[in-house]
Amino acid sequence: MSMNRRTVVKAIAAGSALVGASVMMPRVAMAAWTESAFKADKQDAAMKALLGSADAADSAEVTLKAPDIAENGAVVPVTVRTKMANVESISIFVANNPNPLVAEFIIPAGTEADVSTRLRMGKTSQVTAVVKADGKLYSAAKEVKVTIGGCGG
């Protein structure tokens, strides 16, 4: 079967892919609960409000893909994936943003835990991906540099 990349991109954009719906739905259902997490101005507070704890174990099984230097701080592409079993959610934090919690993805049972999004970053910061699986928290982090650019030779 050949479904090329452009078709997939279009399908996702059209909202026909299951993943689109599954990410949206819980957000509405839990809006009241997550509001304090999204409004928190410290990463620890945001993690506690969202996940119940600010402690997540560094794990090589969490893959966080982000650039070393952002081409454009306004839209920094990141991908988080893991092969862990029973993944419930993936959340992404930017420590130096005014509101560190950027996104939470609810992963329905049986779904591949592989999400991509774009972050807005005002300055250089640690970016942390937290995977909740079997009720426990696992993380991977990476510093992404935001620079004024220019002056390259």
Next chain:
Amino acid sequence: MSMSRREFAQLMGLAGAAGLLPTTGFAAKKQSADLYEVPNFGNVRLLHITDCHAQLLPVYFREPNVNLGIGPAYGKAPHLVGDKLLNHFGIAPNTLEAHAFSYLKFNEAAQKYGKVGGFAHIKTLVNRLREGYGRDKTLLLDGGDTWQGSGTSYKTRGMDMVKATNELGVDIMTGHWEFTYHQEEILNNIKAFNGEFLAHNVMITEDALFEGADEYIFDEDSGRVFKPYMMREMGGARVAIIGQAFPRTKIANPARFIPDWSFDIFDRELQELVDQIRAEEKPDAVVVISHNGMDVDLAMASRVSGIDVILGGHTHDGMPQPTVVKNNAGQTLVCNVGSNGKFVGVMDLDIRNGKVQGFNYRLLPVFSELLAPDPAMAKLITDIRAPYTDWLNEELAVADEVMFRRGNFNGTFDQVICDALREQLDAQVSLSPGFRWGTSVLEGQMVRMEHVLDQTCLTYPETYARNMKGSDLKLILEDVADNIFNPEPYLQSGGDMVRVGGFDYVCDPMKPVGQRISEMTLDNGEKIDMNKEYKVAGWATVGARSEGPDIWDVTANYLRDKKVARISKLNTPKLKNVANNPGIAAYAKL
């Protein structure tokens, strides 16, 4: 105006097969045969040029006296200057080679040995190196920064250099400043280029893919805009060549010209590509033509395995020998071949039984007086320049001292540009980017419009004059300093420190970002107040287009007015904690 012997020779189409011009002076005395006599070794010859910055004619180019290595780069190639560099590579001082590879006694030696580079001279040398080895066993690779840097490349949107590289016979290239034209122009230029344009690390954005970029990109599934690699059978061996474009193009240069493309180093993707090529194509050798810059190439060579040779550019380091980097799969040779057409790298490889068994390397300086110009190339260059000669040749001012740019901090030509910005745009202070291109003018020689263009010619030349707070100025200096002095090469973006006019500062390259710059002080002795506003003039804005006149006109107006290019005060920082660094010499403020 007097015509030089070389210009005369070009005009007459006078040229030997590859040897000497009938001449007097240095060229007559020097036994040049040994310089370009490279013994044949192995069965594959890779000829490597890079970063010519569209210099079609011979030029002067002064190597840096400041090229600091910080952290793991301390004291290692390419971060060696002057005697330290000569000692490291075993080059005798006061020789032609010492002049080629170092800044030492530049003015005197440049007068003695003459200009370097020039496409007609490079062509003669390349022909000789190909024919002497067997044309079918050689490849000519160009690391990019070829389509930008001169008045003619600006006027023709890089097409002059496409024609020149076609005439030269470049087989493969990759790019950086090539991406400072518009997307469609770049694609058109590549179409007109007879060789292959390779870049594994330029990806299409999802948005562009959605809008129909699949019409022209190389591969929709990987997202690669350009062909990532090619195979070549030569000398009985299968050689894979991968292209690595400058990974920080959209950070160092305007993203607005190339909105649909995204760049990075892409280690993981490169490792996958190397592994795939090794498995499917069964190559005997894997070569990368790279525009990473030497520090990034050295780091990449330690992190990605399975590459035999990286032919590198970007940082304009003329390294007489490659650096050998050990990694999981054995070793990788990392080369860098300078800039402005000054050098041709010759990498001879002995490839047998499915692997590289040995190598012989020479970095040949192109001394124009020792190589007759190739007549066909000379004619092409004359034709390219013909519509613009009045503009290019205008004499502006006499150089009071050697005018140059290259080095981590202000060069003399930068100071002229910074002074011109302040005076012409009525600003307290000025900023000028620390590009590594820009040719040199000897003391007492005429600075022509062409020289100003060599220093300034890019596709976003508009100037600005606007108020900035002291804290904004500091932020700019800190960010640029981190792009050079961050000990992690992947966090560097290449280039040298931003040049300043009207103020001085103290810089400690060893400190982390935010703490390197201090004591910013105006020329009148007043400390720069972080909360006060200052009128700042500059050029080459990467974000939005500025509204002021083009930088070359600002500089030319200033020089016409002054008639002498003279520096009254060089605004170069006082440096801390680098006095013993082998990457600095003859620097006054330590």
